[in-house]
Amino acid sequence: MTRPLQQPAPRRLNRSPLRPRALALASALCCALSAQAIELKSDDPDTRIRLDFTPKYSTAYRLQDPSAVLTSPAARGDGGVVNENAGDLNFKKGFVSSRFDLLTEFDYSRGNWGLRVSDAAWNDSRFLGNTGTNTAAGVNPAVSSSVGKNNQLLDAFVYLKGSLGERPATLRVGKHSVQYGETLFFGQNGIAGAQGPIDIGKILSVPNWQFKEVLLPVEQVSGTVSLSDQLTLGAYYQWKWRPSLIPGVGSYFSNQNYIGGGPVYFGAPLPPVLNTDNSKNQTPGNSGQFGAQLRWSPEGSAFEYGFYAARYHDKTPAVPVFDLINGNVHNTYAKGIETLGASVTSSIGQLNWALEGSWRHNAPLASDPAVLGGAPFMPSSQCSGDAGNPCYATGNTAHLNLSGIYVLSKSAWWDGGALLGEVAWNRTLSVLNNPSARGFGGLDPNTTRDAAALRMIFEPQYYQVRPGLDLSFPVGLGYNLAGRSSAVVNFAGGGSKVGDLSIGVKGKFQDGWNLSLNLMTYFGSANTLTVPDPLGTRMLSFGQTLRDRSYLAFSASRTF
Template sequence: MLRKVARRSSGLFGALFAVLTISAAVWPGIAHAYKFDTGIPDLSVQWDNTFSYNLGIRAQDCDPDICGNGKGAGDVSAHQSDRKFAKAGDIVTNRFSLLSEFSVIYKGDTGVRFSGDGWYDAAYTGGPKGDPFFLSQGINAFRNNQYTSYIDRWNRGPSGQLLDAFGFTRLHLGSVPVDVKAGQFNQFWGESIFCFVCGVAYNQGPVDIRKALTDPSAQAQELFLPRPQLSFSATINPELALAAQYFLDWSPSRLPDGGTYFGAADLLTLGGGTLVPFLGAPAVFQGQQKPAHMAGDFGVAVKWRPAWLDGTAGFYYRQYTSTFPQLVIDSASGGNLNVGVDYRAPRERMYAFSLSKQIGGISFATDLTYRNNAELAATPFSNVVAANAAGADWIPRGNVFSGVVNMIDYFGKTPLFDSATFIAEVNYAWLQGVTHDPFNLYYGLKQNCGSDGVATHHGCPTRNAVGISAQFEPIWYEVFSGVNLSMPIFFSTGLSGNSPVLFGSNQGEGSYSVGLTFDVKSKYKISLKYIGYLALHSNDNLGVASNSNSSLGKYWDRNWVSLTFQSTF
């Protein structure tokens, strides 16, 4: 039953939340927090709604290496995405959205919760665009130059999705309280703050990579999407707690769609249906190809808080199916070209440790993980020759150590600000060894990337990788009556090497943002932010397919300005 609820989220529930979004825009009175008077002291029923509007404007013209000049010289793999809004000043998003949350709670520990969001983006009323030269050669990823229904749904709308849908209660086994949850929800284990592939929570749920791109400063736990599961946690005593989860279904991490402003490649969309014209005769992109097991992932955790430690240590064991994509291009089906996104790597096993502790008034934390048989990032374009037989187990795998070390410090009033928060995190990954690589995709084709320096420059994975993220946010209170002002400043980059696993840090690749946020009477938020992207890049050796060391796509020219209004009623 839980699987059916999750899968219907794109239908009945999606339509419902889309209607709520439009209604909120037309009739703001519908969006409000409402506590129902049930007449029962122990029963709380509440409905909360958060309305948001986001206007995004491109900050610089499209790079000719990608967009071309009408006579070629562009990038055949990404011109229709980057040219969707090609000029500085173009509106890249004009989005209305509504997050709706409904909960029923009895005696504070038993109840149900539902949440969902709906959206409409007026910037995507037209189809994709591309370089005239390539289009004149018939190089078009989109039939009739129109988005697929999947791309329309997730980028324009009106549409929506179900997020949380679960029940919970507290039982008592003797004197031990046990909290139980069942349904669709998200759990985030470990201490990672910014890196969503470096800590204990790696692949604990699908990741909204679209949000990670559009909001680089978003913390990792904000990026994970709900997943159908069962879980429990039990406090054995003040020093010891146990937790476990068992997953009932699987879904892929959400990718930006081709032909949109943040599209990584024109053909890339989980929904499939786009064309692959630049590989010869047009082939249909198949979208996501499901893993062998949709259910059965699980994890167990032990939290230990001994008095002598003055902190919390965590011990974890998890088995999980990757939600991250590997692009596969083969001719396995009777000589016909098959292009899609593959998730058929077997389950990985993780052994992990976490520690959080305050030292000198500063909060420090770390996650340390060992991943057995972990999915590795293939050398760029090597998967063109990946599988020569249907269902071939081609995805390279290995044993990987990874982790994060972070700190959070709070500052009081100074002559420059009233208060401030500083967060810094170092992430790292080390490939102990390759355990499965029948097509030599991790090491065997690295000669295509040249010397070590060129290899890093072109995104080839390396044995070691280190990256850093930092955020500083000063706050000024009552700059106007009832108005607080903050200035979040964020920076993230790869310091050394390219991560051996997907979406880890790559040397010289990163993002940054700086902005101002006005909090008006704790009810309205207005944020103005400049968001930029870093990547080493070139188009040498690859002709019309420019290469970069970005972990997903070619974003070095897609800086933008974001203006957001948000209100919870």
């Protein structure tokens, strides 16, 4: 399903109470939604009923026309580019989004139990009707009218607060989000990557996101119990697998035409055209996803420790599979990944810092597309996401995330605010399956053993600039520092020495209105997602696929 530009407000997460002051401030700065709500009356003093409506309008303006390097086979000398340029060609310089959102939230609580339901609806006139560019090069048409007008059920769960024996405990059942670990931005590089699908469209289209805002709810049961004053145990079991939301083929941020798209065009020795068939996707099934955490705050210590374990199925495709035998393109998802991790967090003055490390077994590695059809391609029998028969490389990997939140004190330069930052690193420790590549489902030859990236948000805040008006000026930066990750597919956007920069202003009125204006730009060497390798197949380019898609975005919202 295509996710157009601006997305709904973040949902509440079942997360440890770590870093409460700093995280609360960071959330207030980066989300900036009014706390107004409709309180419904009840004759029972123990009952609270709240209904929130958050209407929002947003628009975005593309600042330049499509680049020939990213869209033209002639400029590239590469016929394969026609499978990766629909999203770029569908939008010239000008408005690329005109969207209305409505986020509806209902909360009911009575005594020690309650329920929560939330729903997001949207309508983007830029996506209503055909915006495709059906050219001789074979560019796929853009998203259908149903994508520009839709709704999505977010949270739908009941919860219970009580005690287990004499110790406090909580329980949630239904569709909700759970996030373990300490990550601010690089959840896919940490323990949190095991715990749910993500909204990739929101990562690409909303400046200054945090991982907790892009993590999507899933059907599960989760709970916590306090074992002592120093120890808290948490666990969850998911009974539904859901894929991450990837921008639909032909939408503004789409950089490929073969994951959920239409016909895919090839050159010799492959057939000239294969049709995408999502009904053939090799999905992992709904069972086998669970995890636990143990939080330890030693008495008298300034440190808090976390220990984690999980088993999960990947939510984004490991590779597209070009099935020459059955004449289709479909996707395969990795399953049965196991992960262990630990974290530590503490504070130094105004700075709250956290370090998280984890290890993964049987993880999907960055691989070339799989081609089925006998020699010299992969065997003609269907490969699967099973550990013994994957369509991609698998291995053991190591991951580190170091993050910090610095709370800005009042000074001559600002009234308050925050600086959030995180550095992520990963390494492929060993390759378990399909170490050779060259376009046939193995480890991509353009990857490296190690990779690192950073992301940060600096947002000074100014109160009562005018009566009833607070302003803040967020600046966001993301940059892939080193390497081309083999350990995490599409790590930090999938580029090498590339990044993004956003500069904005946000206004919050005391009557509840929130306005924002942001400039988003991308830097680094421009290239499409894949390029030919010496054998005439495809390999990952690690270039900046969004180099020509800088835009200016405006939004206005209010919660009633």
